[in-house]
Amino acid sequence: MKHFRKEILSIILIVFISVNATCQDKVGSVSDSDVKVEKRKKKRKKKYKLPNIDLSHWKVTLPIKNDAGKPYEIEPPEIFDFASNPVAKPYMYIDSTKGAIVFHAMPTKSTTRNTKYSRSELREQMVPGNNNVNWTFAQGGNLKGKIQMEQTTKDAEGKYHRTIIMQIHGRLTNEQRDLIGQDDNNAPPILKIYWDKGKVRVKTKVLKNLNASNMELLHEDAWGDDEGFSFEQEVGFRKFTLEVQVSEGKMVVILNGNEYKVYENIHMRRWGIFENYFKAGNYFQSRDEGSFSKVKFYDLEVSH
Secondary structure: OHHHHHHHHHHHHHHHHHHHHHHHHHHHHHHHHHHHHHHHHHHHHHHOOOOEEOOOOEEEEEEEEOOOOOEEEEOOOHHHHHHHOOOOOOOEEEEOOOOEEEEEEOOOOOOOOOOOOOEEEEEEOOEOOEOOOOEOOOOOEEEEEEEEEEEEOEOOOOOEOOEEEEEEEEEOOHHHHHHOOOOOOEEEEEEEEEEEOOEEEEEEEEEOOOOOOHHHHOOHHHEEEOOOEEEEEEOOOOOEEEEEEEEOOEEEEEEOOOEEEEEOOHHHHHHHHOEEEEEEEEEEOOOOOOOOEEEEEEEEEEEO
């Protein structure tokens, strides 16, 4: 009888331990599952990002025409709502998974004056909505951006199409424009920075005649193109940072914070006669049928 009771107690104890262990396993498995679900939710939440770009002092030119037959532009304050603007959506939109503004450009009939190429590109406005307030080299300026070529097509030779991603454009004051009898305020760009077949290439302007008078300097044909400079680093389709630092008689272009190109010469000094403004985005350099490029800007900061 005693042996029988012992066997019964042993069976009950084994069943209790087994059931308890099973319950603990179930509780533990449910807990682990809940943790995994929460982690997935957090990851999904983290995916939605906004670019670190203040558009207060920028307007955008898009590769389509407005009702007046000119390139479509959006200035502040309307530019703040570009993401919900159906006209802008195909050409300037937010990639919320990466936290970037995408500039999409392709050949169209919508080109700005003095060029055959189209663009989806920002133009600096020191006073929002006003193109007439700009800056000189003596006043200085700094432009910095984090950029990535997302996608671009190739030409007939299998080489990637290039695009201009940053510029410093010259501008005549109204007085200078009237002085030389020009019908607009356009002056040459002192700086063009290209994404060029996976590398960053810089082009600037140089005087054809170093002894030209100040009045002669105001004419576009007084300036020619330099030979250009390509940074050693290959950026390809990866993110990279570009910074442009301007001061009196000097311009510095910096790639990824560790490779520099310095321009400090008579051309920079004499360029001081012009006003300037920054540009950033996608100024696509192809007219090939079906060609296009998409450039991402994660950060863009300007200061004076």
